[in-house]
Amino acid sequence: MGEPAINELEFLAEILRKHPTDSLRKIAEEEGMDYYRLKRMYDRYYGKYISVNAMYNIRVIGLRSYLAFLGVPSERILEVGYRMTQNPFVAYVNPAFGFKNGLSAIIYVPDDQRDDIDEMLSRYSDDYEYHEVRAYPYSGDDNFGEWTLAYEYAVLMDILKVDARTPVTKIAERLGKTRPTVKFMINRLREMGILISFEPTVDNNVHDRSVLGITETLDESVLERFREYEITVGVFPGRGYVLEWFFSSKEDLGTKILEFSSYVDRILISYFDPTFKELNDRNSINVYSRIVKKDGSGYRSILEF
Missing domain, CATH: 3.30.70.920 (Lrp/AsnC effector binding domain/regulation of amino acid metabolism (RAM) domain)
Structure with missing residues (x-):
């Protein structure tokens, strides 16, 4: 099977977000979709690229x-x-x-x-x-x-x-x-x-690297500044915050470090092997x-x- 069509994968993800455990027939009926089209898409991606x-x-x-x-x-x-x-x-x-x-x-x-x-x-x-x-x-x-x-x-x-x-x-x-x-x-x-x-x-399969940073104080402008990236924020209660940006190995690592270093005190690169x-x-x-x-x-x- 070839690479997934991103638009179909995103469409299926949105459908399953609305109907996570419903049967395909019920989903097709409620969404006004052709059941066989939905089933072909589901059989192609579910369990392989999405769950x-x-x-x-x-x-x-x-x-x-x-x-x-x-x-x-x-x-x-x-x-x-x-x-x-x-x-x-x-x-x-x-x-x-x-x-x-x-x-x-x-x-x-x-x-x-x-x-x-x-x-x-x-x-x-x-x-x-x-x-x-x-x-x-x-x-x-x-x-x-x-x-x-x-x-x-x-x-x-x-x-x-x-x-x-x-x-x-x-x-x-x-x-x-x-x-x-x-x-x-x-x-x-x-x-x-x-x-x-x-x-x-x-x-x-796109994001195979991340820049993880630890900081004592959180500059919330970072969430807006890097809105185009996939980013997660965690709290170390009473001690600080952890921020993680996900990206592709095809992107320049040095640039990532320079971009994010001004927002955190310590940086670490994770490799999704x-x-x-x-x-x-x-x-x-x-x-x-x-x-x-x-x-x-x-x-x-x-x-x-």
Whole structure:
């Protein structure tokens, strides 16, 4: 199959944003579209270039999000990255170079295991730093819940995170439940504030680099200044901000650094390597069913892996 037609991919993403879990026939009917045209487009792109994924509020289930940077010798980056992606509490790892040469990682840590972060990271490197990160703008909410659900909910969350359009019948077979029970479980996740939404995600083959910057103060004009770029902002509560700009390796790296350096105190370049993407994707398939204890009594230790 050739490269995707961007206009078709964007059109499908917009349709799935409005109808994330509806059947194709229902979507075609409500949108006044030709069903067979929609189906051809869907069959061409879905599961290859685009998917619909569940978005969760992990604070409700007692997970804190951290951004970690590890100094790792270049000849050991793949080996250490592989070991890190065997740990389901490590959400994402990529090679990175700048104020720390080695790896950058996103890790999720149960609220009651924060004291174990240093021991966890020291298993991968003697040279590391980490920062708790929250969504921007920061609400100030520091109330963290805990895992109080049966283990089957962890399996369900994994299924919906990978593909929220998985038919309820297939989910019911996987869980050994009835269709009404699965629908009840999904509604319960919503009512508890764990399941926020279902969102289409486009596999980004364009942006294979990012400039990540840390700053004590945020100049909000940067959001307008670089509006044409894909940019994300995170908050280090009480300590500063992290800004990340995504771009293509075809663009000039030096120019990017010069453009963004005036807005941040420290800079690091992340490389979205295909090998690491495969490792990260494999690690993310069944995260919740690996971090939750089989008896549903809470989380396993971040030091088990």
